[in-house]
Amino acid sequence: MLIADSLSIFTGIINGRKTIMSKNKKQHATPLKDSFIFKMVAFSEKNRYAIIILTVLITVFLGYFATKIQIESTIRDLLPKNSKIIKLTEKYGGMLSSTDYLVLAFEAKDGLTMEKLNILYRAIKSIEALPHVHESINPFNVITLEKQGLKLKFTTLAQNAEPPKTKEEFNTFIERLKTDQIAKNLVISTDGTATAALFPVDSNAGYKELLNSTRKILSSINGSFKTYIA
Numbered sequence: 422m423l424i425a426d427s428l429s430i431f432t433g434i435i436n437g438r439k440t441i442m443s444k445n446k447k448q449h450a451t452p453l454k455d456s457f458i459f460k461m462v463a464f465s466e467k468n469r470y471a472i473i474i475l476t477v478l479i480t481v482f483l484g485y486f487a488t489k490i491q492i493e494s495t496i497r498d499l500l501p502k503n504s505k506i507i508k509l510t511e512k513y514g515g516m517l518s519s520t521d522y523l524v525l526a527f528e529a530k531d532g533l534t535m536e537k538l539n540i541l542y543r544a545i546k547s548i549e550a551l552p553h554v555h556e557s558i559n560p561f562n563v564i565t566l567e568k569q570g571l572k573l574k575f576t577t578l579a580q581n582a583e584p585p586k587t588k589e590e591f592n593t594f595i596e597r598l599k600t601d602q603i604a605k606n607l608v609i610s611t612d613g614t615a616t617a618a619l620f621p622v623d624s625n626a627g628y629k630e631l632l633n634s635t636r637k638i639l640s641s642i643n644g645s646f647k648t649y650i651a
Contacts, residue, residue: 521628523554523620523635526610526649527642533616535591537645538584545618547638553626559618560608565601578604615649 465472525548529537545559556562562582566573578597585591598604599613609616622631632650639648 520555520621521624521626523548523622523631524617524651525620525635525639526615526617526651528615528647528649530645530647533595535585535588538591538594540642540645541616542584544638544642548618548620548635551631551634553623553631555621555623557618557620558608560598560604560616563601563604563608565597565603578608 527541542561545557545561548554549557561577561579561584563578564575565578567576578601579585579594580590585594598609598616605611608618635650639650642648
């Protein structure tokens with residue numbers, strides 16, 4: 422008897438809870454017609470022609486301005502206006518029509534070392550100091566891209582475009598020199614055995630006199646490099 426009464430009470434509690442929950446759901450239920458989605462769909466159906474016209478106008482408006490978008494496709498356009506590269510281009514770009522070039526190749530005996538790079542650098546600077554000769558493109562000052570974090574920045578193969586001063590700088594320079602795609606076949610041969618320098622020379626320069634002066638400078642580095650003139 423006691424067990425039956427307990428079950429009856431327990432059943433009553435459960436049924437009462439279900440009834441309360443059912444009432445709460447009905448009270449909090451949102452009618453479909455009052456929902457935001459229903460209202461939005463109803464508004465769209467009611468004003469469908471106006472919405473279609475508005476959509477077409479917006480598409481035409483945005484499409485017109487999309488045709489005005491232009492892509493800056495050259496590196497020069499992407500560089501800051503005060504970039505050093507821009508200034509160098511403006512400085513030497515006008516020389517192209519009235520300039521010849523002196524090309525020198527240097528084959529290091531027993532490979533490159535820090536000492537040999539210093540010898541090569543001094544020889545290049547001595548040739549640049551000759552009359553009618555301008556700043557060269559050489560293994561030290563070739564422009565390349567270097568990744569810093571998520572950004573890319575322009576730099577030279579050698580730090581400050583000068584010979585390496587430490588072993589770490591030397592290793593970095595050699596690695597860049599041998600792997601940089603711009604440097605290959607420009608300032609270093611494909612097999613990596615020879616480096617080169619390109620000297621802009623005024624077209625009115627006395628070529629014979631220039632060659633004699635150049636050979637004299639190159640003779641001072643014959644102990645370290647086998648040199649070629651073109």
